[in-house]
Amino acid sequence: MTDYRVAVLGLGGIGSAAAFWASRRLGGDVLGVEQFELGHTRGGSEDHSRIIRLSYHTPAYVELAKAAYAAWEQVEVDSGEQLVLRTGGLDLAPAGASIGLDDYRMSMTAASVPFDELDAAEVMRRWPQWRLSEDVTALYQDRSGIAMASRANATHRRLARENGATLVDSAGVGAVREVDGEVEIEVDGRIHRVGSLIVAAGAWTPTVLGRLGVDIPLEVTLEQVVYMEAADPMSFHTSRFPIWIWMDEPSFYGFPIFGEPAVKIAWDRCEILTDPESRSFEPRDDVTEAVRGFAARHLPQAVGPVRLAKTCLYTLTPDRDFLLDRVPGTANIFTVVGAGHAFKFASLLGRILVDLALDGITTHDISALAADRPVLQEKDPVRSYMV
Numbered sequence: 001m002t003d004y005r006v007a008v009l010g011l012g013g014i015g016s017a018a019a020f021w022a023s024r025r026l027g028g029d030v031l032g033v034e035q036f037e038l039g040h041t042r043g044g045s046e047d048h049s050r051i052i053r054l055s056y057h058t059p060a061y062v063e064l065a066k067a068a069y070a071a072w073e074q075v076e077v078d079s080g081e082q083l084v085l086r087t088g089g090l091d092l093a094p095a096g097a098s099i100g101l102d103d104y105r106m107s108m109t110a111a112s113v114p115f116d117e118l119d120a121a122e123v124m125r126r127w128p129q130w131r132l133s134e135d136v137t138a139l140y141q142d143r144s145g146i147a148m149a150s151r152a153n154a155t156h157r158r159l160a161r162e163n164g165a166t167l168v169d170s171a172g173v174g175a176v177r178e179v180d181g182e183v184e185i186e187v188d189g190r191i192h193r194v195g196s197l198i199v200a201a202g203a204w205t206p207t208v209l210g211r212l213g214v215d216i217p218l219e220v221t222l223e224q225v226v227y228m229e230a231a232d233p234m235s236f237h238t239s240r241f242p243i244w245i246w247m248d249e250p251s252f253y254g255f256p257i258f259g260e261p262a263v264k265i266a267w268d269r270c271e272i273l274t275d276p277e278s279r280s281f282e283p284r285d286d287v288t289e290a291v292r293g294f295a296a297r298h299l300p301q302a303v304g305p306v307r308l309a310k311t312c313l314y315t316l317t318p319d320r321d322f323l324l325d326r327v328p329g330t331a332n333i334f335t336v337v338g339a340g341h342a343f344k345f346a347s348l349l350g351r352i353l354v355d356l357a358l359d360g361i362t363t364h365d366i367s368a369l370a371a372d373r374p375v376l377q378e379k380d381p382v383r384s385y386m387v
C-alpha cells in the first residue's frame with residue numbers, strides 16, 4: 001500500500017515550496033518531513049530577506065528567474081500574502097572586477113529584460129548613499145528586490161497543510177530505498193511507502209545521497225549577515241535604496257532596511273568551510289569587520305552599531321550552478337542543491353521538482369543543472385564560485 005504519492009525530505013525553503021506545489025496537485029496525498037522544528041535557523045533559508053533579481057549571467061538563468069517571479073505571484077494569489085517587494089537592484093563593478101558585467105548585460109539583452117547602464121556619478125546622483133570611485137560601472141534593473149524568506153517558507157507550509165498535506169517536524173528521514181518502483185523511507189523508526197521522493201536537504205544532501213551510494217562534490221560554507229543600525233535610517237528605506245551586489249572578490253551584497261530596523265550587508269562566500277553537524281552558530285568578528293569596512297568605504301551612512309549578526313549555510317556545487325535532477329541510479333527520487341543563490345527560485349524549484357516527480361518532465365530549461373554534468377563527476381573539481 002502506498003502511503004503517499006509524494007514525500008518531501010526537508011522543509012526548508014525549497015522543500016516547503018515542493019510540499020505546497022505537490023499539495024496543489026494532489027491534496028492530501030503528500031507527506032513532508034523535517035528533522036528539526038519548522039522555521040529553524042540551522043539551514044539556509046531563514047531570515048527576513050533574500051535578494052530576488054532577473055539580472056543573471058546566462059540567458060537560461062534569466063528565463064528561470066522570470067518564471068520564479070511568476071511562481072511567487074501565484075503563491076501570493078493563493079495565500080493573500082505579499083512575498084516579494086520590489087526595490088530595484090544594482091550590480092556594481094569596479095574596473096577589472098572578478099565578476100564582469102558583460103555576461104549579465106548579454107543575458108538580460110538576450111532575454112529582453114530592460115536595464116540601465118550607469119556610471120559611478122549617475123549611481124551617486126540617484127542614490128547619494130553610495131561613495132564610488134570613478135572606475136565603477138553599474139547595471140540597474142528595476143524589478144529586483146526582496147523575497148521575504150521566512151514569511152514565504154511559512155506561507156508555503158500553511159498552504160500545503162490547508163490543501164491537506166501532512167507535514168511532520170522534529171523527525172528525520174533515515175533509510176531510503178527503492179522497492180518495486182516505489183520508495184520506502186524510514187521516519188523515526190516507521191517505514192512509509194511513497195510513489196516519489198523529493199530530497200531538499202540543503203547542507204545535509206551529502207548524507208542523504210550518500211545513503212543512496214551517490215557522491216556529489218559539494219562544499220558547505222558558513223556565511224554571515226550583519227544588520228547595522230544606519231546613522232541615517234530614512235535614506236535606507238525600501239522606497240529609496242535598492243538591493244545591490246558588489247561584483248568583485250571579495251563580493252558583498254546588501255539590502256535596504258527590512259525586517260529589522262537596520263541595513264543588512266553580507267560578504268558572499270567568506271571561505272569558511274564547515275559541515276551542518278559541527279558548525280558554529282557564533283558570528284565571527286573578522287567577517288563583521290570586513291562588512292563594516294566595506295560599508296565605511298562605500299556606504300558610510302549605513303555604518304552604525306551592529307544590531308544582529310547571524311550565520312547561515314551555503315551548499316555549493318563546484319560551478320555554483322544548481323543541481324536539479326533525478327538522483328543518479330534511481331527511478332523516483334529527485335533532488336535539488338541551491339548553490340547559495342536559490343532562494344529567489346525556491347517556489348519555482350519546488351514546482352519543477354513536483355513536475356519531475358509526477359510527470360517526469362518540466363517545461364523549463366534545466367539542462368545546465370543536470371546531475372551528470374562533467375564537473376559533478378570529478379572527485380576533486382576546480383571550483384569557480386564567482387558568478
Ligand SMILES: Cc1cc2nc3c(=O)[nH]c(=O)nc-3n(C[C@H](O)[C@H](O)[C@H](O)COP(=O)(O)OP(=O)(O)OC[C@H]3O[C@@H](n4cnc5c(N)ncnc54)[C@H](O)[C@@H]3O)c2cc1C
Binds near residue numbers: 052203311337338
Ligand atoms: C546568508 C545567506 C544569504 C543568502 N542570500 C540569498 C539571496 O540573497 N538570494 C537568493 O536567491 N539566495 C540566497 N541564499 C541562498 C538560499 O537561501 C538557499 O540556496 C536556499 O534557501 C536553500 O534552501 P534549501 O531548502 O535547499 O535548504 P534549507 O533551507 O537548508 O533546507 C534543508 C532542510 O532539510 C532538512 N533536512 C535535511 N536532512 C533531513 C532529513 N534526513 N530528514 C528531514 N529533514 C532533513 C534540514 O533540517 C533543513 O530544514 C542565501 C543563503 C544564505 C545562507
